[in-house]
Amino acid sequence: MRRNVPFLVKLLAIIGFGILYVPVIMMMIYSFNKSKLVSVWAGFSTKWYKELWTDDILITALYKSVLIGISSATISTIFGLLIAIAFVRFASFRGRLFLSLVASAPLVMPEAVTGLSMLLLFIAMEASFGWPSGRGIDTIMIAHATFGMCFAAVVIQTRLRDMDKSLEEAARDLGGRQPFVFLSITFPLILPSIIAAWLLSFTLSFDDLVIASFVSGPGSSTLPIVIFSKIRLGVSPEINAVATLMILSISAFVILGSLLVLRRDGKK
C-alpha cells in the first residue's frame, strides 16, 4: 500500500530520526578515527579498539557490568515471574492493590530517588546488622534487581494474561498437580516472555549509570561509571569504541528480545 505522505510530515520524520541517530552514527564513525582528537578526522584505524582491549580498567568494568547484569537480570526475572503469576492467576488476595502500586512505582520513579533511597537503606542496614558491609557489586546487584523486577513483571504479565486459562485447567483435569502443571504447560508457553524479560532487565542493568553511582563503592565501578568518569577528563576516541560496542551489543539484545515476543504473537 502506497500512500502520499505530505512533505512536512516527511521532513519532520527526517529531522526527528536525524536528531536521534546522527550523533550515534557520528560517534561510531569517529571510533575508527586515527587521530587522538575526537573532532578531527585523520584516516581510518582500529587502534582504539586494540587499545581498549588492553585497558585494564575498562575490561574490569565491563566484566563487572556483565556479572551484575546477568545476576540482577536473573533475580529480576524470577521475582517478576512470581509477581506476574500473583496478579494474573489470583483474582483477589489481601494487599493486591498495595502490591500493584509497589510493583509499578519504580517504573516511574526518578532514578536518582531510587538510587538515593537504596543508598540510605544499605547504610542503615550496615549500621544495624553489618550487612552489606560497604557498597560494592552486591549492592548494585540488589538495586538493579529491584527495579528490573518491575519491568520483568510487566513483560511476563502481558503474556500470561493472553494465555488461555483452560490449558491449565485441562492439565489439572487430566490428573496434573501443581507445580507439575506449571512446569509442563504454563512455563513452556510463556518462556519467550521470560527470556524477553531477562534480556530487558539485563539491558537496563548494563547501561544504568545513575543508580549504580549511588550504590557503588570503591573497586566496583561498572562500565557506565568508568566511561562517565573518563569523559570528565576529556573525551578519548577509546570511549567512542566502547560506546560503539555497547550500542551494538545492546541493540542485538533488544532485537533478539523483540523477535522472541513477535514470533510468539505471530504464531497465535
Added chain:
Amino acid sequence: MPPFIRIQNISKKYGVLQAVDAVSFDLEKGELFSLLGPSGCGKTTLLRILAGFEVPTSGLVEIDGQNMANVDPADRPVNIMFQNYALFPHMSVFNNIAYGLQRASLAKNEINHRVEDLLKLVHLTGMGERKPATLSGGQRQRVALARALARRPKLLLLDEPLAALDKKLRSDTQFELVNIQEKLGTTFIVVTHDQEEAMTLSTRIGVMNEGQLVQLATPNEIYENPKTRFIADFVGDISFVPAKINRQDGDYWLMDAAVPIYAACEHNLEAGKSITLAIRPEKITLTPEASGKINEFPVRIDDWAFYGAGTQYRVTGPGGIKLKLFQSHNQPSNAQLRPDQIETGFIHFAPESIIILEDK
C-alpha cells in the same frame, strides 16, 4: 442401589448472582445427557462444578456412590472436553493424549498402546507426531475427545463439543460422537445452547434457565410437551396464541381466542382461566379451499420462504392471530400449492397438536 451420578440441590452463588439454583437430577450409567439452555443460564457453571473447578455453595455431587466434595479435579473420575479444546499447543497429538496417562503413572508401553487405540478410535492413526496447530478444526476436536477419554473417566463432560465446527462437519461429528459413546458406554454430559444438537445427541435433556433446571425429559417429550413458554420457545419453532378456557365440549375443550379453537387436554381445566396456546409450524396444514374440518379458518399469507424440504409461511388469521407454518414437500414441490400464486388460504390443525401452557 444409588444412581450412578447423583446431583442433589446444587447451588452456586457469585455475590448476589445465583448462577445455579438448587439443581437436582440423577443419571444412569451410559446415559448421554444434554444440558440445554441459553448462554448465562448456569449450565457451564454446573459443568465446572462437576469437573471440580468450582466449589458449589451448597449441594452434593456423587459419582458411582462416591461423594465428590473436597475431591481435587485431578483425582475425580471425571474428564472434560473444553469448548475451545484447550489442546496443549507445544505438544504433539501423541503427547496431548498421553498427558493424562503419564500422570496416572502407567508403564510406557501401556501408554503407547492406549494412545494408539485412541487414535484409531477417533480416526487419527498416524497423526500422533503432528502439532495441534497443523490440524483442521474437526481433527482438533477428535484429539480433544481422545485426550478426554484417555483416563477412562466414569463421566465425560463436553462443553459445546460441536460449536467450533462448520455445519456440514457438525452432523457427521455428531453421529461419530454418539457411536463412540455407545461403543465405550461412558456416561456423557453435553452442555449446549443448540437445541438441535441436544435433540439429536441425547437420550435425555435437561433444560436450564436462569440457574434452574426447568424440565428434564426425553427430546421427544420436551418438543411435544414443553412445560413452560420459555422451553416451548427455546426448543424448535412455535407460534403462541393467547386464549381463555371456555368449557368442555365433547372430547375437546373450547378455547376463546380471536377465533374459537378446540384443544385436547387429558386433565381437567379450570374454566375462565387465561392460558397460552402453542402450536408447532409443521402441525398446521394450509389448503387453498375450505374443507369443513375442525379448527379451520381463513388466513392471509404475509410471507413465505422456500427451504427445499418444505416451505415456511407466516400467516395472519382472523383477529390478527399471527402463525408460522411449515408445509413439507412430500410431493414434488411444483405439484403442490404454489406460494407465489396465492395470497389467501385456509389452515387447520388437529386439537391434539395444541400445547396448552398455563400462564403463571
